[in-house]
Amino acid sequence: MPKVVDSELYRKELLHKCFDLLAEKGYANVTTRQISKEIGISTGALYHYFPSKKILFEQLVENMSQQDEAMLRAATQGANTLPERIAALGEFLIEHEDYFVKQAVIWIDFCQHTDLHEILNNSVFQQVDEQYQQAITHVLGLSNPKVARFIWTLINGVLIEQIGSDSLTFVEQIDFLVNMLTAYFEKYGI
Amino acid sequence: MPKVVDSELYRKELLHKCFDLLAEKGYANVTTRQISKEIGISTGALYHYFPSKKILFEQLVENMSQQDEAMLRAATQGANTLPERIAALGEFLIEHEDYFVKQAVIWIDFCQHTDLHEILNNSVFQQVDEQYQQAITHVLGLSNPKVARFIWTLINGVLIEQIGSDSLTFVEQIDFLVNMLTAYFEKYGI
């Protein structure tokens, strides 16, 4: 019997273990040696589970986004009216601030260190993009998916702002965002 | 005038020459050889003017932000009502899309490659932050500077979205943003 029984499960565990490190340092600033050390295996073993640093990263992103969607839908289940749903979305983000900020960091960093052309043709990223858009469309009950995409853009702006500035707290920013969205939908409809 | 002034001017010229390259490739993806080549000097000369790659990058960021405020104020001078001012801000951003996207890339990249602690204590960044906030406050005639800060955050979100995605055009995103701001101010006042 092999040492690791369920290697698929173990792989996910490894991804989970290096999420914080990747978020803190960024893709290009973390070496495979650091990753190996962080998750407590040798460099060889890392390459046993992931064919390359890039693929490790892609699987991390894929893993992340799968969790998010389920979490988001669960968190906004009880909300019925649009203002309630917007508020629920805001609370959800505030609750998971740390996680989402890290995710935004990782995302941006990866985009920076990859050919634009390659990003746009990478099915993993297309899928993940689509997923977030659909999740927001569904959660807020929107009819125009472009609005969902735009909202996700704004959320990312707020998340990224948290990296390099302390002028407004995340809660303040999200509050503004919630109010703005509410005002927008009151005026223009869903 | 003593030599120092010339040298200072020359340094700014060098920074200006490598802005596009840094913006296009990102800090970690550009080598000092590439920078040297781009600005037409030897690696040795580069190190004569900038003690390290990092410091070159910092000075670039510092340099950048000094130009923007004046540009923005000039662009929105003719607008009198709030909706007009918001629209003028939107048009201004669309007109300079390329420049602002590049600037956002460089900015984010810089934050990633610098200790969070260091960023927050770095007076350059505090100053720059402050500048953008004041510019927007003034241009839109806002009473709450936090709203200005938040708007700048949203703008950055839209700019960054342009790096790694083609789902919505910059113009579409800015249109959404203009409408949203208009709706917000109609409901909540300035």
Next chain:
Amino acid sequence: MPKVVDSELYRKELLHKCFDLLAEKGYANVTTRQISKEIGISTGALYHYFPSKKILFEQLVENMSQQDEAMLRAATQGANTLPERIAALGEFLIEHEDYFVKQAVIWIDFCQHTDLHEILNNSVFQQVDEQYQQAITHVLGLSNPKVARFIWTLINGVLIEQIGSDSLTFVEQIDFLVNMLTAYFEKYGI
């Protein structure tokens, strides 16, 4: 029969299974994983039968040379005159071109990855050398064993030429060789 015999047989079977792979890729370009996969066992099992990659390789070389002599003698049995015998040798080589080219590749490769000193003192190699010399001496009915050795050298030259060049076909080269040997023996006698 005790277990040892079965194990010995199995080992030869394993060697036989990886002959083509080693010949095609060469010692240094084949990994133990590839060998394991090719012969259908795990890397662990491979190391159970062969203490190291090098020893596997040595045993392969040893194994190979044992088959050839009998083959060669059989192939030239019907030829009576010297020109007939030379022609029969040529035909035999052409018939088994693939096998002999592969063997030459493996042989050279092995020599490259082993200390010269070690090769010359290795009884396996001395024995194999001796065998080829005797086979050719016998097949052509030569009186001078050095001539046999030299002919084997020339044959190897032609075999090796097939690795990295397409200027002359194997058949063309062997034809030249047959004519040259015939002319030589006509002039100098056996």
Next chain:
Amino acid sequence: MPKVVDSELYRKELLHKCFDLLAEKGYANVTTRQISKEIGISTGALYHYFPSKKILFEQLVENMSQQDEAMLRAATQGANTLPERIAALGEFLIEHEDYFVKQAVIWIDFCQHTDLHEILNNSVFQQVDEQYQQAITHVLGLSNPKVARFIWTLINGVLIEQIGSDSLTFVEQIDFLVNMLTAYFEKYGI
């Protein structure tokens, strides 16, 4: 003024310095670190002069073959009749035995560690092949270039035999070869 004045000359000097090492160990068995150490520069400097290990090797081969042709033509200049020319070729090979054996080792090794397809399409190797063929054609005054190619094949066989065997000396083998060629041309003409 740069440290190395004539970098083209220096590159040739570096190639010359690592010839023995490559010949002794073979292409795949020598690391770039070993090469650097042998020629007394850092790994970085090695890559300053040669873009890759492979290109270093190709340039070495190219360099070698250029010397050979001139040497060979010079050595056989005085010989007028065909037997004299063959004898001069033999003496030339014996005189430079060490050099040619090393060259044959390097050549074979490289072919082993490179895709056959790639070798055949590599212009450097095609050129070098052609050069040897032409040199022999010219030196012996042959009319059929295929014969020249075949003779070069035989010479390589003899050279390679020197790597892994001590049964016949190089002189003995070359003597046989000279006699055989003489007999061949006496019977079949040039």
Next chain:
DNA sequence: AATGAATGAGCGTTCATTCAT
């Protein structure tokens, strides 16, 4: 002031070998 050759630590990755199961 300016050049670009030189350095060497460090990168992502590989692979012969070991060992817990």
Next chain:
DNA sequence: TATGAATGAACGCTCATTCAT
């Protein structure tokens, strides 16, 4: 016996930085 996950030294190569000229 047999498995394949795990190891870690070593690979080809890069690049911020230094320094002789």
